[in-house]
Every structure is written in structure tokens, then in C-alpha cells.
Amino acid sequence: MSASSDHPADIDFESLRGQIWLQLQRAVGERDHEWRTPVLAGVDADGLPQARTVVLRRADPNAGTLQVYTDSRSPKVAELQGQPHAVLVFWSRRLNWQLRARVTVQVQTGGEQVEAAWEQVSRTAAATDYLAPAAPGSVFASRAHGDHASHHLAVLLARIDALDWLELARDGHRRVRFDDSGACRLIP
């Protein structure tokens, strides 16, 4: 890893990267972790910004990927299929950390990861969201149960291209950017 900064001794980048991933993994398992519900921002078909809150379902430090579940009929799916570059924004008051993850999103509507996700979701109350006959967001969407074999669960597999970490502190904020080549730098 290369590091360039005016204060190179200030931050152990490798340790920071590890702490960030640890928090992402905790957020998946801890219901009250503030990083559990990031905002996923992208661009719609008209090139206009679009953003929404999602639940972080998986964080894999080795693959450098994050996962979010959604309904394959939701507008964000068509958006991301047309334009896969997006940003996931996390904020934690407890940590005083903001994380902006620039990602490339692959929409998975079938296959091993989707079936594993469905296996997990189908045992929860949220399953009905993915079985409803009407797409989410439609007016008076019914929550009726459908055929379990024909769910609409999709996995958004977000590969991290760059991370922008900001720590708010009274004695001075710290900001570090990690990019996919492994380079990182402290931003003044």
C-alpha cells in the first residue's frame, strides 16, 4: 500500500482499513448499529440523482464487497442495471465517522447468492415484501402472500472502488481516501 500525506505518521492506514471493515461487519449483525442503514445514491434514467435508505446485509472484506437486498421490480434495479456506479453513505454519531463507499453494483436476480439470501429472508416477516404481487412503492401495494417459489428478491452486490472516511473531532477532523489500487491518503 502506498501512503502520501503531510502527516504520514498520524494514521496507520492498514489498521484504519481493518477498523472500517470491522464496523461494516458489525453493522450487518447489530440491529442498532448506525451503519446498518446507509443511503444508496445513484443516477436515474434521466441522469438525475436518486437516493434511498437500505439495509446492509453483508460485508466481505476479502472480496471488498457489500450486499443489499431489494425487490427486483423496484426502480433502483433498472437504474443500477443502466448505470451501475453508485455511492453508499454511512454515518455514525457514536463513532463520529462518515464513510462514503464508491461502488459498482451488480444486480443479481438468480443464482447461489440470491437463493442463500432468500433462504434467510423467507424465514422472516420481511418475506412478504418480496412476494407481494405489486412492486414496492406502488399505491396500496398489497402485502398478500404469494407463491414462495416466485419471490422477487434481488441481491445488489456492491464492489467497492473507493472509500472516503471522515472522522469528526473537536481537535480537527481527519479524512482518508482509500482507492481500489490500495493507495490511501490523508486529505487536508
Ligand SMILES: Cc1cc2nc3c(=O)[nH]c(=O)nc-3n(C[C@H](O)[C@H](O)[C@H](O)COP(=O)(O)O)c2cc1C
Ligand atoms: C430504514 C429503511 C431501510 C430500508 N431498507 C431497504 C432495503 O434494504 N432494500 C430496499 O430495497 N429498500 C429499502 N428501504 C426502502 C427504500 O428506502 C426505498 O424507499 C424503496 O426501496 C424504493 O426505492 P427506489 O424507488 O429507489 O427503488 C428502506 C427504507 C428505510 C426507511
